[in-house]
Amino acid sequence: xxxxxxxxxxxxxxxxxxxxxxxxxxxxxxxxxxxxxxxxxxxxxxxxxxxxxxxxxxxxxxxxxxxxxxxxxxxxxxxxxxxxxxxxxxxxxxxxxxxxxxxxxxxxxxxxxxxxxxxxxxxxxxxxxxxxxxxxxxxxxxxxxxxxxxxxxxxxxxxxxxxxxxxxxxxxxxxxxxxxxxxxxxxxxxxxxxxxxxxxxxxxxxxxxxxxxxxxxxxxxxxxxxxxxxxx
Amino acid sequence: xxxxxxxxxxxxxxxxxxxxxxxxxxxxxxxxxxxxxxxxxxxxxxxxxxxxxxxxxxxxxxxxxxxxxxxxxxxxxxxxxxxxxxxxxxxxxxxxxxxxxxxxxxxxxxxxxxxxxxxxxxxxxxxxxxxxxxxxxxxxxxxxxxxxxxxxxxxxxxxxxxxxxxxxxxxxxxxxxxxxxxxxxxxxxxxxxxxxxxxxxxxxxxxxxxxxxxxxxxxxxxxxxxxxxxxxxxxxxxxxxxxxxxxxxxxxxxxxxxxxxxxxxxxxxxxxxxxxxxxxxxxxxxxxxxxxxxxxxxxxxxxxxxxxxxxxxxxxxxxxxxxxxxxxxxxxxxxxxxxxxxxxxxxxxxxxxxxxxxxxxxxxxxxxxxxxxxxxxxxxxxxxxxxxxxxxxxxxxxxxxxxxxxxxxxxxxxxxxxxxxxxxxxxxxxxxxxxxxxxxxxxxxxxxxxxxxxxxxxxxxxxxxxxxxxxxxxxxxxxxxxxxxxxxxxxxxxxxxxxxxxxxxxxxxxxxxxxxxxxxx
Numbered sequence: 084x085x086x087x088x089x090x091x092x093x094x095x096x097x098x099x100x101x102x103x104x105x106x107x108x109x110x111x112x113x114x115x116x117x118x119x120x121x122x123x124x125x126x127x128x129x130x131x132x133x134x135x136x137x138x139x140x141x142x143x144x145x146x147x148x149x150x151x152x153x154x155x156x157x158x159x160x161x162x163x164x165x166x167x168x169x170x171x172x173x174x175x176x177x178x179x180x181x182x183x184x185x186x187x188x189x190x191x192x193x194x195x196x197x198x199x200x201x202x203x204x205x206x207x208x209x210x211x212x213x214x215x216x217x218x219x220x221x222x223x224x225x226x227x228x229x230x231x232x233x234x235x236x237x238x239x240x241x242x243x244x245x246x247x248x249x250x251x252x253x254x255x256x257x258x259x260x261x262x263x264x265x266x267x268x269x270x271x272x273x274x275x276x277x278x279x280x281x282x283x284x285x286x287x288x289x290x291x292x293x294x295x296x297x298x299x300x301x302x303x304x305x306x307x308x309x310x311x312x313x314x315x
Numbered sequence: 316x317x318x319x320x321x322x323x324x325x326x327x328x329x330x331x332x333x334x335x336x337x338x339x340x341x342x343x344x345x346x347x348x349x350x351x352x353x354x355x356x357x358x359x360x361x362x363x364x365x366x367x368x369x370x371x372x373x374x375x376x377x378x379x380x381x382x383x384x385x386x387x388x389x390x391x392x393x394x395x396x397x398x399x400x401x402x403x404x405x406x407x408x409x410x411x412x413x414x415x416x417x418x419x420x421x422x423x424x425x426x427x428x429x430x431x432x433x434x435x436x437x438x439x440x441x442x443x444x445x446x447x448x449x450x451x452x453x454x455x456x457x458x459x460x461x462x463x464x465x466x467x468x469x470x471x472x473x474x475x476x477x478x479x480x481x482x483x484x485x486x487x488x489x490x491x492x493x494x495x496x497x498x499x500x501x502x503x504x505x506x507x508x509x510x511x512x513x514x515x516x517x518x519x520x521x522x523x524x525x526x527x528x529x530x531x532x533x534x535x536x537x538x539x540x541x542x543x544x545x546x547x548x549x550x551x552x553x554x555x556x557x558x559x560x561x562x563x564x565x566x567x568x569x570x571x572x573x574x575x576x577x578x579x580x581x582x583x584x585x586x587x588x589x590x591x592x593x594x595x596x597x598x599x600x601x602x603x604x605x606x607x608x609x610x611x612x613x614x615x616x617x618x619x620x621x622x623x624x625x626x627x628x629x630x631x632x633x634x635x636x637x638x639x640x641x642x643x644x645x646x647x648x649x650x651x652x653x654x655x656x657x658x659x660x661x662x663x664x665x666x667x668x669x670x671x672x673x674x675x676x677x678x679x680x681x682x683x684x685x686x687x688x689x690x691x692x693x694x695x696x697x698x699x700x701x702x703x704x705x706x707x708x709x710x711x712x713x714x715x716x717x718x719x720x721x722x723x724x725x726x727x728x729x730x731x732x733x734x735x736x737x738x739x740x741x742x743x744x745x746x747x748x749x750x751x752x753x754x755x756x757x758x759x760x761x762x763x764x765x766x767x768x769x770x771x772x773x774x775x776x777x778x779x780x781x782x783x784x785x786x787x788x789x790x791x792x793x794x795x796x797x798x799x800x801x802x803x804x805x806x807x808x809x810x811x812x813x814x815x816x817x818x819x820x821x822x823x824x825x826x827x828x829x830x831x832x833x834x835x836x
Contacts, residue, residue, distance in 0.1 A: 188659055190652070243694060269695055273726040274660055277733055282698040305649065 087111040087202045090129060092122030092148070093137040093164070102135065105191050106198075119143025126152055131159050132202040135194070138165035138176065146179040153180035160201035164189070173272060192306035196258040203257070217252035220312035222291065222299055224252050233291065243268070244287050251300065251310040260307035284308055384556045388549030392542060399537045407530040411523055415502070418518045419484065422504045425455060425516045433508055441514070442468040449492075455518050456489065456501055462511035471515065474503070479515065482507050489517070500524065559588050567595070575603050620661060627654040664797040671723070671804040682831055685715040685760045688725050689753040696732040703740035705766075706748035715753060715760045716831040719809045724828065727805035727813075730798035731764040731824045738822065739766030747821065758830050759811070765823040776815040802826060 089106050091113055093099040099115050106113035114129065116122035119140035126134050126148075134152075138145040149161055163181040165172055176184045182204075183197050217224040221234045229245055231238045240248065246268050251259060261280040265271050284300065292298040301309050433441040438459075445457045449470035458469035464479050472492040478485065484504040491499075503517030563579055570577045578599060579592035634647030693709045700707045717724065735749045747767025754761055771779055780803040802824070803813040811828040 186663075188655075190656075269691060271691075271725050271729075272722055273729065274663065277699065279695055279699050282702055283695075286698055305652075 087132040087199065088130065089113045089133050089135060089198060089202075090116065090122070090126055090131045091135045092116045092119070092126070092140065092145075093135070094118060094140050095137075098137075102191075102194075106195070109195055119145065119148045123148050123151060126159065127155055127157055133198045134159050134161045135198065136161055136163050136181070138163055138167065138172075146175065149176075149179045149181050160204060162194070162197055162201060164194075190305070192258065192303075193260045193262065196260045196263065196306060199257050200254055200259075200263070203254075217249070217255070219252060219255045219310055220297065220299055222252075222310075224248060231291075233295065238290055240290060244283075244290070247283060247287055248291070248310075251308065254310075256309065256311045258303050258306050258309050263307070384553035385549055388545060388553065392545040392549070395541045395545065396538055399541055400534060403530055403534040403537065407527055410526050410530070414520070414523045414526065418502050418520065418523075419504075421455065422484070422502065422516050422518060426504055426506050426514065429514055429516065430506065430508070433512075433514070438467075438508075438510065438512060441508075441512075445469055455516060456491075456503065457517075458513075458515035460513045460515070462513070464513070467512070469515070471517070474515070478503065479505055479513055481505065486520070487517075563588075563592065563595075570599065575599065575606065616665070620658070623654055623657050623661070627651055627658070630654065661797065664801055667723075667726075668797070668801055668804045671808045680718060680720055682716060682718050683721040683724075685717045685724065685762065685828060686711050686713050686753055688721065689715075689728055689751060689762055692725060692728045692732055693751045696729070696736060699733075700736045700739075700749050703736050705736060705739050705746055707751065708748050709751045711751070711753040712755055715755055717760055717809070717828050718831045719828065720805075723805045723808065727802035727826060728762060728764070730802045731762075731826065734798050734824070735764045735766035735768075735822070738768035740768070742766075742768045742820070755830065756827070759827045760830055762826045762828070763823060764826075765818045765821060767818065767821040770817060770820055770822045771815060773817065779815065780813060799824070 087106075089111055091099060091102045091106070093102065093115075094117055096117065099117060103113040103115050114125060114131070116125050120142045122134075122136065122140065123143055136145045136148060140148065143151075145163060145165075149163065152159070152161070160182045161180065162183045162185060163176040163179075164185055164187055165176065166187045173184045173186075182201055185194060185197060215226050217226070223232045224245075225231075226249065229240075229242075231240050231245065231248065247264065250264065250267050262272075262274075264280050264284075288298070288300045292300055297312070299310050299312065301311065303309050429441060429444065432444050442459055445459055445468045448454055449457050449468070454470065456469070456471050458471040458474070459467045460479065461467060470492050472490040475488040478487045482505050484502065486500060486502050488498050489501050489503070499519055499521060501517040501519050503515050506514040506516070508514055559582075566577050566579050578596045581589050581592045581596070583589065630647055630650050634644055634651075637643065637647075639647070689711050690709070693707060693711070697707045732749070732751070739749050740746060749767075750763070750765045752761075752763040752765075780799055799813070799815075806813040806826055806828065809828050811826065813827075814825050816823040816825065
């Protein structure tokens with residue numbers, strides 16, 4: 084993943100320090116703000132790829148901050164962190180202008196994966212999203228005809244498997260978490276409590292990778308999955 | 316203000332001529348001879364003994380005054396007193412009126428008779444008749460005078476001045492001829508005889524006065540009786556009421572102090588107090604049941620939260636003590652994270668249930684198709700069933716419109732599927748399929764998920780829907796025992812229900828949701 088400039092706005096000092104350190108260790112540039120007003124000023128004037136905003140902030144509440152930024156035509160992708168995990172809260176966050184929502188407590192791997200997806204979307208690097216064909220190695224997915232071929236050989240695939248593969252391909256080279264898959268492929272935000280997603284991925288994997296030397300679908304330990312070509 | 320004798324001015328010895336206490340004390344204060352506090356203490360000196368007497372009554376009286384019974388009594392007392400007063404006043408007024416009109420009638424008749432006698436026999440005849448009548452016992456009052464007012468005959472000694480001046484009827488003071496000293500009241504009528512003589516006929520109204528006085532006394536006695544009896548009755552009634560209310564207050568106080576076993580006494584008369592006591596007792600029973608439920612729930616919470624917490628702690632402890640390499644430490648930390656994720660899941664599920672049970676209608680309520688949800692989720696869980704060695708069969712009617720939270724209903728159906736797969740795969744011998752059905756049933760949408768697992772004994776089916784209940788036989792399996800209770804809470808929030816039935820063998824979970832308004836046709 085290329086370098087991202089991230090602004091973390093969070094009032095809990097410890098969480099703030101943890102996030103900034105973790106983002107930097109992942110090879111990104113991370114700035115910090117400990118209250119809503121500082122965060123607003125930095126976000127408005129700075130050039131960031133992604134904003135990570137806590138829902139409850141002193142001086143200026145997280146949702147108001149997001150709303151104000153959107154009113155100021157700041158289109159930087161925003162991920163809202165919240166200790167409230169209710170469905171309503173998520174809806175409110177997205178309605179205020181947030182692009183993604185993550186309830187606390189979260190795994191950093193989950194946060195990182197989501198931030199990377201947001202950053203790429205925001206930078207327009209996801210131009211391939213509009214492409215009609217995704218290509219990873221010798222795997223080709225035609226979005227119009229729903230045809231999947233690998234090494235020129237057609238692979239029969241179910242509609243849901245196609246959507247799963249499509250999502251992985253759109254974010255090729257990026258970590259995609261299980262909850263991201265449930266949200267984007269099935270459109271549910273609840274906690275499945277079991278390894279349902281894993282079973283689906285392993286089914287897909289048996290179709291895509293079985294019989295080929297180089298596996299394309301990789302499991303990223305403690306985080307999720309990634310589709311990419313070759314061993315990096 | 317104080318009485319003149321105890322006025323501060325008296326104590327100072329500089330009392331001016333004016334005995335008016337107000338002016339006196341004012342002057343004394345104005346002169347600054349005695350500080351105002353002194354005057355106050357003179358007053359205060361009188362009150363201590365009184366205030367020492369007060370406490371027992373003082374503590375009882377305000378309490379009595381605050382009772383509804385006593386306040387009612389005061390109102391009744393006032394109403395009765397006024398009624399008695401009005402009734403007696405009316406009687407007095409009416410009696411006087413009747414007596415007066417009788418007197419006036421008698422006087423009129425006598426004057427008529429006497430005037431007739433005068434016409435027949437002249438002044439002599441009149442005088443002789445008047446003299447005769449005057450001597451009779453209990454006679455009316457008679458007087459015949461000359462035009463100048465000199466007495467000729469009759470039993471009236473004197474009349475109030477000016478009484479004779481004009482003709483007509485009036486009330487006057489008079490004295491009898493034989494008893495000059497006593498003044499009485501009488502109604503008299505002055506009649507001018509044609510020859511210039513005046514004829515006065517009257518009647519004493521002493522009777523009337525006596526009646527009035529008697530009635531006045533009756534009024535006083537009645538009022539006194541009303542007040543005394545009313546107060547005594549009121550005291551008695553409010554004491555009775557107070558005693559029962561105090562008893563209730565006492566019992567409720569001990570209950571509030573933690574003794575939930577206490578119950579209010581029921582006298583058995585079926586009166587208002589009994590009904591109140593019965594209701595409160597029923598309420599206490601219900602609270603007791605709920606408390607029992609809470610205790611069970613908190614015990615279960617304690618168990619199910621403490622188990623993963625203990626495992627978490629043990630893992631950290633083990634990793635810390637063991638001389639393992641980096642790889643082992645890493646593994647231990649991953650285990651710890653996994654364990655804390657489990658805990659977070661439990662908390663989230665608990666919070667969701669609590670929120671739903673508190674009746675928080677979700678803002679995310681919208682119209683959606685329950686058929687699509689069921690289909691989606693069956694498809695989502697189908698590979699999981701297959702992995703567990705179970706077939707999954709679905710029979711889903713198209714288009715089942717429901718209004719509610721798609722997320723929550725989805726979660727509920729997912730929990731049912733998860734449950735069916737988990738327990739269906741636990742069947743001994745050949746594993747039966749998990750069947751998923753969704754259909755319209757009158758005004759309802761019915762989603763059925765059935766397995767061929769060991770099922771749940773009938774006695775436990777209701778209990779298993781409660782929070783954190785996991786049957787003993789299932790304690791060793793993964794899961795939090797929250798799946799079914801969460802699904803039940805979702806159903807309740809949407810105005811539907813979750814029921815568990817025997818699938819012989821296995822369990823059939825039926826989730827019903829009301830069909831969207833207007834979609835029933």
